[in-house]
Amino acid sequence: MIIDWYPGHMKKAKEQIAEALPKIDLIIEVLDARLPVSSANPILAYLRRDKPCIKVLNKQDLADDAVTREWVRYFDRQQNVSAIPLEAKERRSANALLKLGRKMVPGRGIRGLKPLRVMVAGIPNVGKSTLINTMAGKKIARVGDKPAITTCHQQVDLRNGILLNDTPGLLWPKLDDQAGARHLAASGAIGENAYDTSSVAVATIAELSASYPNLLKQRYKLPELPETSQMVLEEIGRRRGCLVSGGEVDLHRAAELFLRELRDGKIGRISLERPPMTPSGTD
Ligand code: G4P
Numbered sequence: 236m237i238i239d240w241y242p243g244h245m246k247k248a249k250e251q252i253a254e255a256l257p258k259i260d261l262i263i264e265v266l267d268a269r270l271p272v273s274s275a276n277p278i279l280a281y282l283r284r285d286k287p288c289i290k291v292l293n294k295q296d297l298a299d300d301a302v303t304r305e306w307v308r309y310f311d312r313q314q315n316v317s318a319i320p321l322e323a324k325e326r327r328s329a330n331a332l333l334k335l336g337r338k339m340v341p342g343r344g345i346r347g348l349k350p351l352r353v354m355v356a357g358i359p360n361v362g363k364s365t366l367i368n369t370m371a372g373k374k375i376a377r378v379g380d381k382p383a384i385t386t387c388h389q390q391v392d393l394r395n396g397i398l399l400n401d402t403p404g405l406l407w408p409k410l411d412d413q414a415g416a417r418h419l420a421a422s423g424a425i426g427e428n429a430y431d432t433s434s435v436a437v438a439t440i441a442e443l444s445a446s447y448p449n450l451l452k453q454r455y456k457l458p459e460l461p462e463t464s465q466m467v468l469e470e471i472g473r474r475r476g477c478l479v480s481g482g483e484v485d486l487h488r489a490a491e492l493f494l495r496e497l498r499d500g501k502i503g504r505i506s507l508e509r510p511p512m513t514p515s516g517t518d
Pocket of ligand 1: 293294295296297321322323324357358359360361362363364365366
């Protein structure tokens with residue numbers, strides 16, 4: 236499935252968010268902890284202005300803990316922003332998130348006071364529906380494996396002082412930056428017909444060879460990494476029996492296998508993006 240965020244959709248989504256924002260006290264922006272830059276859409280920062288925002292670094296179970304901690308520090312320095320890493324399915328995570336939300340918007344969200352009006356926003360497949368369902372304690376949003384199916388239009392009273400408005404928080408992925416688009420593809424955030432599987436796998440292997448070489452070696456039992464990323468992929472295919480008749484490696488199948496294992500966390504906890512270097516002495 237190709238994501239069909241043609242300009243008409245983008246314009247409508249932007250208008251809906253702008254229209255909803257005056258009645259929202261807190262934005263929960265769901266990001267993928269493995270790629271917090273590419274899984275964000277800067278349009279939200281533009282629309283929200285100074286409104287309090289929690290950056291949820293979701294899927295923390297798949298990301299490198301040390302890098303996620305760096306991201307939290309990085310986002311916490313921004314005005315009216317707090318970041319929290321979590322796993323959207325965990326009730327405990329959702330409770331911690333709402334506690335942080337109440338702290339960021341004093342005077343709301345506690346029984347007897349005005350409700351805290353919350354909007355969940357993010358690109359497809361970052362875990363918005365999962366998080367909404369966990370916060371609500373029941374299934375109110377559809378969770379799916381294919382991008383761009385979050386279509387719920389609800390306002391839900393969580394009966395704990397929180398009024399959850401999950402619409403219209405659907406942002407579109409930015410695909411104009413090649414490296415970012417590749418990270419989105421590698422994470423599974425964009426439909427598989429929208430990119431070339433082998434190229435994404437080879438480029439991702441190149442990144443992992445630089446930042447997580449040992450995880451690659453361990454997973455695929457490679458004493459040393461072959462010279463090029465293409466050769467690494469071929470070796471993975473050979474070892475996993477992704478062959479065509481004649482014994483040649485089926486690169487496409489090898490790439491699919493590699494990306495599936497990456498997404499499932501089987502290679503290890505991997506972050507594809509790190510915060511920009513901050514000058515020393517700013518802490
Ligand atoms: P969306 O509304 O933003 O589009 O995302 P959604 O909740 O549908 O989640 C997309 C996929 O990400 C789902 O997997 C969901 O289970 C998974 N997911 C959400 N949060 C987390 C998390 O914290 N950690 C991990 N590892 N996965 C998470 P799926 O395979 O598409 O669906 P399902 O088979 O799990 O139901």
